[in-house]
Amino acid sequence: FGTAQPLGDVATLVGDALPAGAWLTGLSLERGKPLQIRGTAARSEDVSAFVDALAASDRLRDVRLVFANGSRIDQTPVVQFSVTAVAVGNLPLPEPTRAKKARAATQKEKL
Numbered sequence: 001f002g003t004a005q006p007l008g009d010v011a012t013l014v015g016d017a018l019p020a021g022a023w024l025t026g027l028s029l030e031r032g033k034p035l036q037i038r039g040t041a042a043r044s045e046d047v048s049a050f051v052d053a054l055a056a057s058d059r060l061r062d063v064r065l066v067f068a069n070g071s072r073i074d075q076t077p078v079v080q081f082s083v084t085a086v087a088v089g090n091l092p093l094p095e096p097t098r099a100k101k102a103r104a105a106t107q108k109e110k111l
Contacts, residue, residue, distance in 0.1 A: 004089020017053040
């Protein structure tokens with residue numbers, strides 16, 4: 001079983017797409033599940049540029065801005081955001097069938 005793209009490459013792609021005024025606060029990336037990205041940006045334009053950069057990539061699909069909320073860190077206004085996307089080729093690992101498990105258990109008993 002081979003993957004279309006390693007998860008580490010997807011994480012690098014996300015980091016490289018960040019504009020200078022934004023930073024990641026969370027990244028959830030699991031085999032077979034959508035990518036979830038959380039971050040903070042200095043301006044809403046930075047969030048927009050980040051989402052546009054991800055959407056332009058041929059390695060991701062269904063890029064969506066979940067939320068972008070204005071907030072403050074000390075007295076500095078910031079924008080907290082969440083984005084979801086699907087990494088192309090990020091398929092779930094195949095589940096072994098019960099018949100194979102039963103055969104393997106039977107073979108162990110014979111030994």
